[in-house]
Amino acid sequence: MDDITIIKLGGQVIDDEDKMNKALAGFSALNRPKILVHGGGKTANTLLNQLGLEQQLINGRRITNLESLRVVQMVYAGLVNKNIVAKLQSMHCPSVGLSGADANCILAEKRPVRDIDYGYVGDIIQVDSSVLIKFIEHGLTPVICALTHDGQGQILNTNADTIATEVGISFAKNYKVTLIYCFEQSGVLTDTEDKSSVISDLHPGYFQQLKAAGKINEGMIPKLDNAFRALGHGVNKVYITHYQSLDDLSDLETLTATRITLFEKNEK
Amino acid sequence: MDDITIIKLGGQVIDDEDKMNKALAGFSALNRPKILVHGGGKTANTLLNQLGLEQQLINGRRITNLESLRVVQMVYAGLVNKNIVAKLQSMHCPSVGLSGADANCILAEKRPVRDIDYGYVGDIIQVDSSVLIKFIEHGLTPVICALTHDGQGQILNTNADTIATEVGISFAKNYKVTLIYCFEQSGVLTDTEDKSSVISDLHPGYFQQLKAAGKINEGMIPKLDNAFRALGHGVNKVYITHYQSLDDLSDLETLTATRITLFEKNEK
Numbered sequence: 001m002d003d004i005t006i007i008k009l010g011g012q013v014i015d016d017e018d019k020m021n022k023a024l025a026g027f028s029a030l031n032r033p034k035i036l037v038h039g040g041g042k043t044a045n046t047l048l049n050q051l052g053l054e055q056q057l058i059n060g061r062r063i064t065n066l067e068s069l070r071v072v073q074m075v076y077a078g079l080v081n082k083n084i085v086a087k088l089q090s091m092h093c094p095s096v097g098l099s100g101a102d103a104n105c106i107l108a109e110k111r112p113v114r115d116i117d118y119g120y121v122g123d124i125i126q127v128d129s130s131v132l133i134k135f136i137e138h139g140l141t142p143v144i145c146a147l148t149h150d151g152q153g154q155i156l157n158t159n160a161d162t163i164a165t166e167v168g169i170s171f172a173k174n175y176k177v178t179l180i181y182c183f184e185q186s187g188v189l190t191d192t193e194d195k196s197s198v199i200s201d202l203h204p205g206y207f208q209q210l211k212a213a214g215k216i217n218e219g220m221i222p223k224l225d226n227a228f229r230a231l232g233h234g235v236n237k238v239y240i241t242h243y244q245s246l247d248d249l250s251d252l253e254t255l256t257a258t259r260i261t262l263f264e265k266n267e268k
Numbered sequence: 269m270d271d272i273t274i275i276k277l278g279g280q281v282i283d284d285e286d287k288m289n290k291a292l293a294g295f296s297a298l299n300r301p302k303i304l305v306h307g308g309g310k311t312a313n314t315l316l317n318q319l320g321l322e323q324q325l326i327n328g329r330r331i332t333n334l335e336s337l338r339v340v341q342m343v344y345a346g347l348v349n350k351n352i353v354a355k356l357q358s359m360h361c362p363s364v365g366l367s368g369a370d371a372n373c374i375l376a377e378k379r380p381v382r383d384i385d386y387g388y389v390g391d392i393i394q395v396d397s398s399v400l401i402k403f404i405e406h407g408l409t410p411v412i413c414a415l416t417h418d419g420q421g422q423i424l425n426t427n428a429d430t431i432a433t434e435v436g437i438s439f440a441k442n443y444k445v446t447l448i449y450c451f452e453q454s455g456v457l458t459d460t461e462d463k464s465s466v467i468s469d470l471h472p473g474y475f476q477q478l479k480a481a482g483k484i485n486e487g488m489i490p491k492l493d494n495a496f497r498a499l500g501h502g503v504n505k506v507y508i509t510h511y512q513s514l515d516d517l518s519d520l521e522t523l524t525a526t527r528i529t530l531f532e533k534n535e536k
Contacts, residue, residue, distance in 0.1 A: 050319055063286050070347060078346020079338060082415065082423050086369040090421035096370045097345075101354040103364045103408055134406055138399075140371055147350065153358035166509075 001136070001235075003176040005034045005249070008164035011183030013243045014041030014080060016262060023134045023182065024084065026246025028093035033136050035167060036095075038084060039160035044068075044075040056119075064119040064157040072157050076145040084143050095141040100124075100148030103131045106163065108148035108156050122148035122156025124163070133227030145202035165226040165235075172234030178252070179235050181223060182243040188224070190215045203261045204228055227260040269404070271281035271444040273302045273517070276432035279451030281511045282309030282348060291450065292352065294514025297369035301404050303435060304363075304411045306352060312336075312343040319404040324387075332387040332425040340425050344413040349455050353411050368392075368416030369423060371399045374431065376416035376424050389418035390424025392431070395438035433494040433503075440502030446520070449491060450511040456492070456528030458483045471529045472496055495528040 007027055013019045027036060048055055056063035070210065081097040088095040100106025100122070110120030132142050144167065146160035161181060164242050168179040187198035190210065199206075207224055210216045216224070227238045239245075241257030249255070275295055281287045295304060316323055316339050324331035332340065349365040356363040368374025368390070376390030400410050405523030412435065414428035429449060436447040455466035458478065467474075475492055480483045482490070495506045508515075517523070 009343050073350055074342035074346035076346065077350045078342035078344065082341055082345045082367050082369055085367070086417040089369055089372050089417060090419060094372060096364075097367070098349050099353070099365070099367070101350055101357055102312040104357050104362060133405075138402055149354040149357060151358060153355040155354050 001033050001175070003033065003178070004136075004171050004195070005170045005178045005180065006037065006164055006171075007034060007178075007184075007246065008039075008160060008181045010039035010041075010160055010181070011185075012041070013182065013184060014039055015043060019184070019243065021087065021217070023246055024087050024091060026086055026089055026244065028089050028091035030246065033090060034141055034189060035132065035136075036084070036141065037146075037160055037164040037167060038080060038143065040072060040076045040080055043079065044072050047071050048073060058116050061116065061118065062079065064121050064212060066120065069120040069155065069157055073147060073155055076147055081143060081145040086096035088141065088143065089113045093141055094139050095143050096135055096145045097145070099145055099155065100158070100163075103135075104128060104149075104151070105131050105142075105144070106148045106158070106166070107151050108158055110154070110156060120154070120156050122150065122158040124158060124166045127173075129167070129170040132167070135139050141208055154185055159222070161223050161226045165230045168230050168235045169233040172236070177235045178237045179227075179230050179239075180245075180249075180257075181227065181238075181240045182246060183240075184243065186242045186245075186256045188216070188220055189238050192217050198225070198256065199258045201261055201265060203264050205264065224260070228262070231262050234263060269401070269443070271301065271446070272439050273298065273300055273402075273448065274305065274432055274436045274439075275277045275302060275447045275514065276305045276307075276429060276447075276449045277451075277511060278309075278311070278428055278449070279453075281450070282307055285310060287452070288352070289355065291511035291514055292355050292359060292361075294512065296350035296359035297358055298514065298517060302409055303400060303404075304350060304352070304409065305414075305428055305432040305435060306411065307377055307414055308340060308344045308348055308499040311347065312340045315339050315343060316525065322410065323405060324342075326384050329386065331385070332383055332389050334388065337388040337423065337425055341415060341423055344415055349411060349413040356411065358429060361409055362407050363411050365411045365413070366447050367423065368426070368431070371403075372417075372419070373399050373410075374416045374426070374434070375411070375419050376426055378418055378422070378424060388422070388424050390418065392416060392426060392434045395434050396437040397435070397442075400435070427490070429491050429494045433498045435500050436501065436503045437501040440504070445506075446505045446518075447495075447498050448525075449495070449506075449508045450514060451508075452511065452522045454510045454513075455508050456484070456488055462484050466524065467526045469527050469529055469533060471532050491521075492528070496530070499528060499530050526532065
């Protein structure tokens with residue numbers, strides 16, 4: 001084993017059984033060492049609402065108090081993670097569902113309070129790629145949900161893109177890592193109303209330029225920051241693409257996707 | 269490795285953080301190959317109520333419809349399982365939380381409808397002890413929640429005592445298995461109002477006699493059926509005891525507990 005593919009599944013795929021099944025069919029057929037990282041979709045918010053709990057926001061950033069951590073933990077590790085694992089087993093992709101606490105695979109610290117107290121949010125300290133490799137060597141594909149732990153008994157909420165990124169980086173020293181963020185669009189769009197406006201290659205200069213022109217969707221910015229961080233820390237290839245791209249990853253060069261690069265094509 | 273201890277944690281321990289911490293402290297200090305199986309306590313019922321969903325009962329038996337499965341799955345695999353795993357990590361007991369779907373460790377079938385349709389309840393077909401051994405050999409203690417799967421993508425609800433029993437039986441061919449059901453009493457009581465009325469040894473004849481006299485609590489009967497089944501299928505020793513007994517399991521002969529046996533002491 002000298003290469004690994006890390007797939008992050010997020011967006012509407014999580015909340016839509018049909019889309020999820022399509023994505024998992026593609027994923028399970030991928031005949032290479034692989035890891036799945038998934039977000040929680042909108043279910044946690046729906047459940048918070050059903051329980052009469054309000055999603056706390058400060059400056060548009062989500063705050064994870066104890067009550068919302070409980071809900072997030074139930075939805076991510078209980079509902080979504082186990083549904084995915086059961087589905088993958090049925091697709092002949094033996095897998096094991098993990099939070100960062102399981103096998104101590106992702107250790108984090110509660111985000112220090114500066115301007116904002118984000119609550120029970122974990123900033124990753126260390127990913128133990130060696131234990132993930134052991135699972136893979138035993139034929140078990142890790143399915144990681146967006147939870148970490150602090151080593152002191154506390155589960156923490158951590159963004160799934162960030163988890164995928166840090167898992168990718170943890171493998172980059174010893175493996176050729178391909179990191180693919182999948183959702184319901186074919187890549188990063190310059191016009192969210194126009195699904196064909198996919199940027200094929202995105203390097204930091206172009207990103208700054210588009211961001212300044214207000215052409216990058218707000219929600220896409222942290223994902224792209226993660227993508228550039230991954231490349232800067234040794235991850236080999238990073239793509240943002242549609243979950244249906246998982247059906248055929250045999251030729252990444254011809255993939256309809258946004259390929260993230262550190263340099264302009266002729267600049268490298 | 270030639271012996272294994274399987275601990276089932278249930279009852280009030282699950283819902284009480286202080287009790288849980290004490291139980292896990294004892295469990296984590298157990299210096300032998302071990303597996304933890306846990307129930308879900310009352311949290312699932314509380315959450316069902318909070319969501320305005322009613323717990324369906326037929327003849328006093330709980331029915332698991334899709335809505336309650338969702339809740340049970342979230343509470344067992346998300347909330348309780350991950351809290352236990354995070355706590356065990358902090359107690360230097362490396363562990364991995366599992367449902368029956370994870371690593372395909374417990375395959376079940378949806379209970380066939382005869383008189384009653386129990387809904388999404390799984391009757392265990394097979395426990396894969398070999399994958400659990402692999403985890404243990406890699407230094408990871410399995411923490412199994414009360415969920416199985418059908419191999420077709422469906423998570424199923426399965427009684428935690430039954431899971432502990434079947435896990436024990438799956439090991440019994442090749443290992444000396446000790447199975448200990450822990451809760452908030454020191455054993456099986458002949459008088460639920462009198463905590464000192466612990467039965468020290470219970471064999472099938474005595475069980476039938478007590479049951480006929482109405483001296484066995486209703487809720488205890490399936491647990492005892494499980495206990496006798498385990499012994500009948502090769503499990504070496506079975507105890508029902510207080511969770512604080514986990515603090516010292518060095519001498520099982522002097523444990524304050526109900527020891528389940530297949531024969532009367534002088535009958536064997």
